[in-house]
Structure formats: C-alpha cells, structure tokens
Amino acid sequence: MDDTEYFTSDSSEDELIIAENLLVHTHFILTSSCATRNGGSRSKKKPNINRVAEEGAQRLYEDYFSGASIYTDAQFRRRFRMSRKLFLKIANDVKNSNQYFIRKPNAAGQLGLNYLQKCTAAVRQLAYGIPADALDEYTRMAESTARKCLKEFCKTVETPYEKEFLRHPNEADIQRLLKENEQRGFPALRKNARSSAMQDVERAFGVLMARFAIVKNPARLWNKDDLRSIMRTCIILHNMIIEDERDNVVTFDYMFAYENATTNVPMCSKLDFSAFLTRYKQVHDTAMHYQLRNDLIEHLWNMRGEEE
Template structure:
C-alpha cells in the first residue's frame, strides 16, 4: 500500500501494471553472469587502466570471480548519495540492476509518464468556455420601451414596416402563443430564480428572421439572445403557428367559405361575384440577368422588379 501511495503522489495517477509486478515479484532479483563474461570484463578494465589485480601475475582465481559475480551491486540509495541530481521519481525502485522483466516494466512506466506529460502540456492549459451574463430582462425592457409602452420610441408606421404587420396583430399572436399548451413561449425562470427570455423577445426574433431573412444572431445585442436560441425560437414559432392557425387560415377555402366571401364583398363593394381584392407588390430584383433587365424594368420605378400578386379578402381571411 505504501508503494501505491508513493507512486500516486509521484505520478499523479494510480499504478496500472500490478499484473506485471505479480509475474516478476517471485523471480530472482539478480541473475549471475558467466565466469567468462566477468573475466573478460576484468581483463578489459585492467588493460585500459594499466594496473595489476594482484601478485599472482594479474590472473584472479575462480572462487574470487564467482564471488564477485554473486555479490550484490551498489544499492539505489547509495548510488543516489553519489549522484544527488538523480530524478526523485526513481525513489519507487530499490535496485539499479534490472532483469529483462524489470526492464520491460520500467519501459512501460516511463512511456506512461511521457504520455501523461504530453497530455498535460497539450490540454492542461485549454481555456474553459466563458459564461456571459447577457441579462434577458434588460432586453425585454428595451423592447417594451421601443414599441409596446404607453409612449414608445418608434411609431406605429415604423412597427408596421419592420414587423410587416400591425402592432395589434402582433400582440394577438404573442397572446395566443403564450396560452398555447406548449410552455416554450411562457416566461419562465431557471433554477436560480432568474427570469429567462420573454414571449415578446422570442416572437420578435422569429418575425424578424422571417421578415428580413437575415442571420440568426443579427439581434443578439438588442434582444440579448444567442444564435442557437434564436433558431430554436424560429422552429417553435412556426410549429405553434401551424397548430393554432392551421385549421382556420392555412387551408383551402371550401364551398361554404366561398359563398360567405362572395356575399360579404357584394355587401361591402357592391360587386357581385367578387372573391377578393387583387393586391400587387413590386419586389426589387437585385440580381436580374442582363438579358432580362429591359422586360423587368418599369419607367416609373427605374429598377428591375418582379410583380407579386395575391388575392386577399376584406377581412384578410385569405
């Protein structure tokens, strides 16, 4: 247990090679070398230093060589005292002499240590995602002051131009979405009792995306809403509108509806057989091909435009 704790405090991780240790722990710690090997090594050492080993013509006895081969080498602590600069991580090893199994185990430990240092160097300094407090309530207050207060900053004409509908119609849509069984358009609180996005903010970003076809984050600074949330609002807005108004407005008129429209327009306009009024709108065509510019240009406009025609009833049912 002490070795496990020392390993964990040194390498900052648990020991993962205990199965290797169980294999090599009962084997001999020191393998005696052949006598010829030690004799040859001593001969090379004597020749390089130019010294004599003893008084018997420099030839050691067999017993002396065998005892030297079986003698214990210098311990790890003694070697460390001679070399104080040795790495402290090697304190878990108690010998400097390694058999093949111990060399394999030491290689795996060193490779693990190198991999841990590489991971720490590569990913240790990675910055975490920054949390921004965008204050949803502040965006709601700004929107109310601009369009929905008693004395708004912008007029009803500006609202009609920017939202493509009247203020009353927009508020009616917001009220219907708020009362929808889907709780997405309700003004809710999070776990910290902080107010989230209001129904006005969610409907405003959805209408603006449908009106201008701009990017989802174009109103981030104004409505305090991120790009992901804006796209989510648009998707839920379209689904709820189809569920609320689909059976009334998003369908083809039947025989009963046509009879009602003909009777209504005859009473209002005095024109029998009138299904609706033809409304035309000139939509500027910026990327009109050069070969077609003449036929799509009118003298009173001076630019290329496409005429969009729609039939609308007096009550805007169609």
C-alpha cells in the first residue's frame, strides 16, 4: 500500500485547521503575557482617559495667548504672577532647553500636550499651591503628568537663569535699593542693623509667599531635591518679575494678599515628625485596612444581622 493513501484530502484539511488553531492559541498566550508584563491587561489598572489634549491646547491659546485673547493683561498677570511677555520668554527658553516640553505624538500617533499647557500647569501650581490633580479639567493632563511638569519646569528654569537671578547683589544693586528705600521713607542708616536686616528678610520672604503660594503652603513633595528646586525657582521667577516690572506701575498688592491670606504651619519637633510618619504608615497599611474592614463587617453583622 502506498503511504500517500493515508493522507487524504480530508485529513490534510483537518491538520491545517488544527495547526491554525494552535498558532492562534499560541499567539494569544504570547500577547497576553506581554500585555501583562507591560501593564496593559491588568484587571486592576484603570483604563486610560482620552483627555483631548488638542482641545485643551486650543482653549488655553484662545484664553490667554491669541491676538484677541479672552482675558486681559491684568487677569493674566494675576493668574500667572507675571506679564504675558515674560511668561512666553520663559516658556520658550524652557522648551528649547528641555526635550520634555517639545510636543510629540504618543504611541497611537496622537499629539500630546504642548509646551504652553505644561508650563501653565507648572506656574499655576507654583502660584496657587494647588494639588496637581486640580489642573486636570483645564490643562487636560493627569495628576502624575502635572507633577512631572512642575519638577521638569523647576529643574529647567534653574540652569539658564540662576547665574543672573541668584547672584549676590553688586554695588549698583545696593545703591539702587538704598535709593528706593529712601524714597519710601526708610533712612539710609539705622540704629539696629541686625534688627533691620531681619525685618528686610521677613518682608522679602512674605512677598515671596504672597506671590507663590506653594512656598506658603505645606509641602506636597517628599524629595529634598525637588523642594530645593521649587524654592530656588520661586526666587528666580520673583527676581525676574521684579526686573521685568521695575519701570511699570503694579496695581496688585502682594503684601495685602499675604497679610490677609496667611497659613500658619506650626513647627514640629523630630518627635512629632516621627509620630506623623508612624501614623502615615498605619493609614497606608494594607493589612491593617483589611483587618479593620473585616472587623467592621463582623461588628455590623453582630449588631444588625439578626434583624434581617
């Protein structure tokens, strides 16, 4: 008997179907495995939200940066703490210095956030001290993205500007400040130099806190380098604003805002801070959470289970 008689046309078709099914099944297993490793098909992962970044960019542009913007220059300055011209200068410098602020397409080919959206998110957090999640509806970005914008913005602003705007005052600066103080009624010489210097520092820091509420409010970040970068950035921006507005009349009184909207943060000892960390760990302890939940269920069942 010829061996080819065992391989009829029907058996060949069955073998092809079986082989195709095996290939499809193998492909499904490999795809699922890769997706699980990359976090794409985890059951607990929340689906991505389409925030329509393009619409957010267009709205921001029409509100503040178009030729016929909706909001006035005074409103822009109050909300961004600086003039539109200065903000655009800083934003362009940041974009040219850091690739993170250049608009790029995502994996789906859709354009992401532009540099104005990212810089606006960073400046709003500095100015108002608001949490990153509060920017979602307007700037169209997630909480983690807004937080990253703040960190990248501060890190980028330090590099090109610190040499000029974090330097020690020179002779010309000192003479100009003394002249301005005399015009405001402060004598050139004071009896108690140490006391006056302390008052000057407190006054300057008060203006800084009034301009950037993130300095006044409790810190939202834990990393010391991030906090240092934020503080240095606020000082740099403050000095840039002073330089930009030196010859202009400013109507917004930051000292009035500071005196009428202060937040008193009590100083705590190391012992208090250790107790805070202990409470923080307890609140975020998963095992304790489930134990308390089960205890509550058992308590409610013992109290009202018989009633039903």
